[in-house]
Amino acid sequence: xxxxxxxxLRQYVIDNFLFGQGGSELKNDDSFMERGIVDSTGVLELVxxxxxxxxxxxxxxxxxxxxxxxxxxxxxxxxKKQQSLKKRNPFIRVExxxxxx
Amino acid sequence: xxxxxGVQLLNGERVDxxxxxxxxxxxxxxxxxxxxxxxxxxxxxxxxxxxxxxLNGGHQPMHNEDQTVWITFNxxxxxxIELRNDLIQKGHxxxxxxxxxxxxxxxxxxxxxCVQYLNGQWAFAIWDKKRDKLFMSRxxxxxxxxxxxxxxxxxxxxxxxxxxxxxxxxTREIDLQALDQLFTFWVTLPPRTIFKGISExxxxxxxxxxxxxxxxxxxxxxxxxxxNDSMSEQETAATLLELLTDATKIRLxxxxxxxxxxxxxxxxxxxxxxxxxxxVSRLKTFSISFEDKEFDERGYxxxxxxxxxxxxxxxxxxxxxxxxxxxxxxxxxxxxxxxxAPAPLFLLSKxxxxxxxxxxxTGEGSDEMLGGYDIFxxxxxxxxxxxxxxxxxxxxxLKRLYPYxxxxxxxxxxxxxxxxxxxxxxxxxxxxxxxPRWELTSKLKMFFSEDVKSELKESHAYDExxxxxxxxxxxxxxxxxxxxxxxxxxxxxxxxxxxxDRMAMAHSVEGRFPFLDHRVVEFAAKIPPAxxxxxxxxxxxxxxxxxxxxxxxxKKRPKxxxxxxxxxxxxxxxxxxxxxxxVEELLSADRIQKDGIFNPNTVQSLxxxxxxxxxxxxxxxxxxxxxxxxxxxxxxxxxxxxGRRQDxxxx
Numbered sequence: 001x002x003x004x005x006x007x008x009l010r011q012y013v014i015d016n017f018l019f020g021q022g023g024s025e026l027k028n029d030d031s032f033m034e035r036g037i038v039d040s041t042g043v044l045e046l047v048x049x050x051x052x053x054x055x056x057x058x059x060x061x062x063x064x065x066x067x068x069x070x071x072x073x074x075x076x077x078x079x080k081k082q083q084s085l086k087k088r089n090p091f092i093r094v095e096x097x098x099x100x101x
Numbered sequence: 102x103x104x105x106x107g108v109q110l111l112n113g114e115r116v117d118x119x120x121x122x123x124x125x126x127x128x129x130x131x132x133x134x135x136x137x138x139x140x141x142x143x144x145x146x147x148x149x150x151x152x153x154x155x156l157n158g159g160h161q162p163m164h165n166e167d168q169t170v171w172i173t174f175n176x177x178x179x180x181x182i183e184l185r186n187d188l189i190q191k192g193h194x195x196x197x198x199x200x201x202x203x204x205x206x207x208x209x210x211x212x213x214x215c216v217q218y219l220n221g222q223w224a225f226a227i228w229d230k231k232r233d234k235l236f237m238s239r240x241x242x243x244x245x246x247x248x249x250x251x252x253x254x255x256x257x258x259x260x261x262x263x264x265x266x267x268x269x270x271x272t273r274e275i276d277l278q279a280l281d282q283l284f285t286f287w288v289t290l291p292p293r294t295i296f297k298g299i300s301e302x303x304x305x306x307x308x309x310x311x312x313x314x315x316x317x318x319x320x321x322x323x324x325x326x327x328x329n330d331s332m333s334e335q336e337t338a339a340t341l342l343e344l345l346t347d348a349t350k351i352r353l354x355x356x357x358x359x360x361x362x363x364x365x366x367x368x369x370x371x372x373x374x375x376x377x378x379x380x381v382s383r384l385k386t387f388s389i390s391f392e393d394k395e396f397d398e399r400g401y402x403x404x405x406x407x408x409x410x411x412x413x414x415x416x417x418x419x420x421x422x423x424x425x426x427x428x429x430x431x432x433x434x435x436x437x438x439x440x441x442a443p444a445p446l447f448l449l450s451k452x453x454x455x456x457x458x459x460x461x462x463t464g465e466g467s468d469e470m471l472g473g474y475d476i477f478x479x480x481x482x483x484x485x486x487x488x489x490x491x492x493x494x495x496x497x498x499l500k501r502l503y504p505y506x507x508x509x510x511x512x513x514x515x516x517x518x519x520x521x522x523x524x525x526x527x528x529x530x531x532x533x534x535x536x537p538r539w540e541l542t543s544k545l546k547m548f549f550s551e552d553v554k555s556e557l558k559e560s561h562a563y564d565e566x567x568x569x570x571x572x573x574x575x576x577x578x579x580x581x582x583x584x585x586x587x588x589x590x591x592x593x594x595x596x597x598x599x600x601x602d603r604m605a606m607a608h609s610v611e612g613r614f615p616f617l618d619h620r621v622v623e624f625a626a627k628i629p630p631a632x633x634x635x636x637x638x639x640x641x642x643x644x645x646x647x648x649x650x651x652x653x654x655x656k657k658r659p660k661x662x663x664x665x666x667x668x669x670x671x672x673x674x675x676x677x678x679x680x681x682x683x684v685e686e687l688l689s690a691d692r693i694q695k696d697g698i699f700n701p702n703t704v705q706s707l708x709x710x711x712x713x714x715x716x717x718x719x720x721x722x723x724x725x726x727x728x729x730x731x732x733x734x735x736x737x738x739x740x741x742x743x744g745r746r747q748d749x750x751x752x
Contacts, residue, residue: 016715019706021547033519036544040520041508041718063513 009071028071056081104128104149105173106264107226109235110255116145125149127264131606137161139171144228146173151609156356158197165205169230174201175260176223176245179351216320235310241321242617243304243593250299256310262435272298273739277556284545285562288594295436304593325581325626338646348618349375359460360385365401368464373409374650386411387453389445392419396664408652416452418445423670424681428746431733433607434599438730439723442665446604454608466616469588470625472633473640477583478502480534487523534583545724550700580630667722668711677714687732696735
């Protein structure tokens with residue numbers, strides 16, 4: 001499942017921020033900010049995408065580069081989110097996240 | 102205010118009047134009231150006149166007593182009355198009441214140094230028959246435009262590039278280095294223009310063409326020197342007000358009625374107040390209001406207008422309007438732009454003209470001279486924060502800086518810190534203040550085609566700018582350096598041209614700018630930065646100077662930069678459809694491929710994102726407007742012989 005998330009995230013970043021360019025050069029631990037991929041609006045676009053695609057709620061305190069600034073950080077963040085959801089309610093099934101649990 | 106044009110042939114061939122007529126025809130909008138020609142063998146001048154001073158006597162080209170000195174002149178010399186009196190004392194005989202004739206006699210008296218005595222906004226060419234010399238000059242700050250081209254046959258010059266392109270055989274090609282500059286600094290660095298082989302005479306420069314040699318030299322420089330801080334705050338404010346009052350007063354000299362733009366901001370309100378102070382008649386004021394609340398400043402405009410009791414008129418501007426007039430706008434800017442903000446000003450000058458007005462005073466120049474722009478504040482905060490990088494509180498000041506930008510307001514301190522992070526090498530850069538803007542803009546180059554990218558591989562926009570900096574630049578404080586960059590580049594290259602002269606003259610309207618009176622500019626350059634921006638209070642000294650001349654609410658309001666809807670002007674509505682056919686046509690993959698400047702795939706991806714309503718960021722918006730306007734330049738000036746698109750309907 002994590003592989004699928006990775007594919008979806010990569011595709012989103014390539015389409016939405018790189019307009020289809022240089023996808024093969026994008027490494028999973030590349031910082032979006034250092035590479036100039038994401039600006040202040042980009043962060044909000046990214047949040048909207050996460051909430052829409054993975055049905056997670058990104059809290060204000062989650063808005064930090066450690067969660068959102070690379071494909072790897074995003075994957076970790078999604079995993080963390082999903083685990084905390086499970087902890088709060090072991091019976092909850094979250095679309096797209098549940099299977100990787 | 103007018104359009105000027107000229108040709109100087111090198112091979113002794115006589116200038117063809119029909120050709121001059123065709124070329125000046127391109128400048129009809131600048132001077133619809135009369136056309137004049139002067140030909141002296143290989144030298145020919147043409148003039149399209151907008152009559153403002155000495156309506157009956159001011160025809161051009163004009164000559165001296167014995168017809169050995171001829172001029173074609175665009176602009177206004179505001180101190181012409183004082184200069185005329187001096188010249189009469191010295192024995193010069195005048196045939197007209199015009200300011201044009203004053204330049205001729207002053208040139209006879211002082212030669213090329215005559216420009217040092219002029220207070221005004223000008224672009225002119227003088228043919229000195231006895232010396233076989235062509236002398237051209239452009240005002241200190243670049244209010245009026247002047248372009249030239251050196252070809253194998255000779256020298257061509259004109260107020261707008263389109264008049265030069267009407268000369269047969271002139272190459273029509275995009276200068277890729279200039280494009281690179283525009284997609285970095287928002288402007289091309291003069292003498293470059295977006296067209297290869299066509300140059301812009303830089304502001305504050307003169308050009309002499311004599312015996313086949315062309316020399317260009319600077320006659321004026323801005324010198325920031327706040328060591329003269331013996332003046333108290335009170336004295337500084339009083340002197341500033343005195344200078345501004347006189348600068349406004351002499352800018353009311355006109356034989357036709359003069360109006361004012363009232364944006365709802367401090368600067369235009371100050372100018373309107375100063376006009377009211379010196380003239381008793383009911384003043385007409387003009388403003389733009391937006392349907393979109395995000396950009397609208399109608400409330401403040403009405404407040405200023407009722408406080409100052411003006412006869413106020415407004416043009417209501419929708420996103421569709423901007424999209425509709427955009428091809429016309431680019432026909433006039435003659436260069437790509439990254440924001441649509443000029444378009445509403447195009448609609449505003451139309452309103453002014455319809456009201457029977459030819460002249461307006463505006464507040465341009467205040468932000469550059471007195472420290473109003475956010476970029477100055479941003480630099481100050483970044484510097485303040487860089488001094489204590491671990492501070493959690495300091496970056497929060499950045500939120501105060503952009504209260505109108507929702508995406509900044511939504512950021513966590515960690516992200517603010519990341520976005521405005523000051524790198525060690527940035528602190529030492531001569532462009533410290535402008536790096537965030539220029540680096541963001543440079544990102545748009547990702548849309549260039551592979552060919553253009555490879556052509557520009559070795560090109561570094563910053564290097565060319567570094568070469569242009571004055572030798573004492575490094576000695577100035579950071580605030581003054583930032584002011585210099587705004588004043589020398591963005592002001593003439595965008596604010597006064599794409600957003601100023603070109604939009605006003607599209608409907609034969611002349612703008613006049615009291616804040617750009619050289620006495621005001623020179624005085625402002627000596628005011629200590631701390632008086633311009635007190636802590637984070639911008640234009641503090643101006644607010645002190647004007648006292649209760651303007652409403653308190655206008656003095657206290659948060660500064661809002663003038664902006665207009667960008668992508669929304671072209672794509673929108675319930676279905677997020679492309680609103681105008683020309684946009685589909687010029688951004689189609691085929692067309693992008695054929696024109697060769699941008700990458701068809703990335704442009705399609707951007708278009709797709711915009712169609713989904715997801716292109717909301719500054720970068721996406723700038724990219725869209727930059728690509729579309731570049732495509733309009735290629736379409737109207739390169740692909741077509743006679744350029745203008747016919748789908749614009751507003752002209």
